[in-house]
Amino acid sequence: MSLDASLRARAAKVIPGGMYGHLNAALHGDRYPQFFVRAEGARQWDADGREYVDLMCSWGPMIVGHRNPRVEAAAAAQQAEGDCLNGPGPVMVELAELLVDLIPSADWAMFSKNGTDATTQALMVARAATGRTKALVAHGAYHGADPWCTPGMSGVTPNQRADTIEFTYNDLAGAEAAAAQADGDVAAILVTPFKHDSFEDQEPADAEFARGVRALADRLGAALVIDDVRAGWRLDLRGSWEPLGVRPDLTAWSKAMANGFPIAAVTGTDALRGAAQTLYSTGSFWFSATAMAAAKATIEILREIDGPALMHRAGTRLREGIAAQAAAHGFVVRQTGPVQVPWLSFEDDDTLEKGIAWAGACLEEGVYLHAWHNWFLSAAHTDEEIDRALQGTDAAFAKLRAAYGAD
Numbered sequence: 001m002s003l004d005a006s007l008r009a010r011a012a013k014v015i016p017g018g019m020y021g022h023l024n025a026a027l028h029g030d031r032y033p034q035f036f037v038r039a040e041g042a043r044q045w046d047a048d049g050r051e052y053v054d055l056m057c058s059w060g061p062m063i064v065g066h067r068n069p070r071v072e073a074a075a076a077a078q079q080a081e082g083d084c085l086n087g088p089g090p091v092m093v094e095l096a097e098l099l100v101d102l103i104p105s106a107d108w109a110m111f112s113k114n115g116t117d118a119t120t121q122a123l124m125v126a127r128a129a130t131g132r133t134k135a136l137v138a139h140g141a142y143h144g145a146d147p148w149c150t151p152g153m154s155g156v157t158p159n160q161r162a163d164t165i166e167f168t169y170n171d172l173a174g175a176e177a178a179a180a181q182a183d184g185d186v187a188a189i190l191v192t193p194f195k196h197d198s199f200e201d202q203e204p205a206d207a208e209f210a211r212g213v214r215a216l217a218d219r220l221g222a223a224l225v226i227d228d229v230r231a232g233w234r235l236d237l238r239g240s241w242e243p244l245g246v247r248p249d250l251t252a253w254s255k256a257m258a259n260g261f262p263i264a265a266v267t268g269t270d271a272l273r274g275a276a277q278t279l280y281s282t283g284s285f286w287f288s289a290t291a292m293a294a295a296k297a298t299i300e301i302l303r304e305i306d307g308p309a310l311m312h313r314a315g316t317r318l319r320e321g322i323a324a325q326a327a328a329h330g331f332v333v334r335q336t337g338p339v340q341v342p343w344l345s346f347e348d349d350d351t352l353e354k355g356i357a358w359a360g361a362c363l364e365e366g367v368y369l370h371a372w373h374n375w376f377l378s379a380a381h382t383d384e385e386i387d388r389a390l391q392g393t394d395a396a397f398a399k400l401r402a403a404y405g406a407d
């Protein structure tokens with residue numbers, strides 16, 4: 001029995017469902033390994049020692065290479081002095097200063113651990129500031145696993161959802177209708193920087209939609225919150241809607257912020273500083289200094305090397321390579337989303353049967369990517385790493401062609 005299989009058998013006895021949440025390999029098709037043991041640069045190894053070019057970057061957190069020496073050294077130096085102390089270390093102030101310097105919409109920063117902490121905290125700041133209740137969110141957008149936003153209803157009461165009103169992403173009239181439904185009681189409009197819902201082709205934000213929700217929030221006196229948890233640090237270090245010229249009141253950050261160390265942040269404008277101060281918002285591990293030191297090093301590196309540009313280069317190489325391969329093997333595919341956060345779907349594949357078969361074949365060929373969730377590029381994806389990944393994707397297209405017969 002493989003180590004992965006024996007770990008799964010043991011896990012089934014001591015962990016609900018053997019594994020819970022979206023990292024449950026059972027959700028990903030039958031070829032996904034559940035357990036991983038090691039990572040370096042752009043590679044990861046599963047429990048059975050199989051090596052992969054990592055195109056998921058641990059589902060987002062890795063951004064400057066697994067075990068990046070500079071990030072690891074910064075974290076280790078802090079860890080050696082003390083991590084979880086009676087209060088935050090000086091590094092908390094340094095990190096907040098760095099964010100305020102880097103992000104035009106940030107006059108202050110608050111820290112926590114997970115993306116859900118940050119989105120929930122942002123909504124609470126908006127509610128505290130406005131004295132209002134409702135959150136307008138795009139249907140299908142993922143903002144985390146707290147009761148107000150989790151995609152599942154298990155363990156959630158209808159009351160906990162009563163203050164969340166949905167609209168369709170990129171549909172400004174729909175967002176305005178949702179606001180009308182709330183009858184003026186809107187605390188916040190929450191948007192992801194582009195539509196990156198699972199199982200669906202990704203969609204860029206329409207500039208008119210982005211400007212429109214900004215104006216709508218202003219008209220309502222509500223906060224515009226950008227949930228940059230997934231896209232943050234990959235598209236534009238100043239915030240993902242900066243290129244559109246649309247600035248949020250609050251932004252939720254996490255995932256890639258510390259190259260895998262656990263940290264999240266909310267940044268906000270001066271107008272919301274007073275409200276932010278009133279929240280009772282804390283956690284036993286939220287002020288651990290190690291992750292803050294790792295975040296500072298990660299963001300400094302990204303700034304120095306122009307991380308988004310490197311990821312754009314890597315993502316473009318991958319996208320162009322895959323497009324040529326798909327055409328050569330006679331498959332029509334759609335590659336959507338920014339190249340740094342890409343996804344691929346096959347035409348006439350509503351059930352994702354082909355997508356799942358192709359992703360499974362990629363795994364066999366040493367490339368870890370996903371059939372229903374977007375992938376992530378990193379600054380460690382050099383041309384050589386992308387070319388290695390493309391060898392795998394090409395072989396996977398060939399296998400798929402063999403399985404589906406001649407075009």
Ligand code: PMP
Nearest residue numbers: 114115116142143144227229230
């Ligand atoms: N918002 C977005 C856009 C996300 O992608 C995620 C995580 N996938 C979250 C919020 C929640 O983050 P976390 O899983 O760290 O709580």
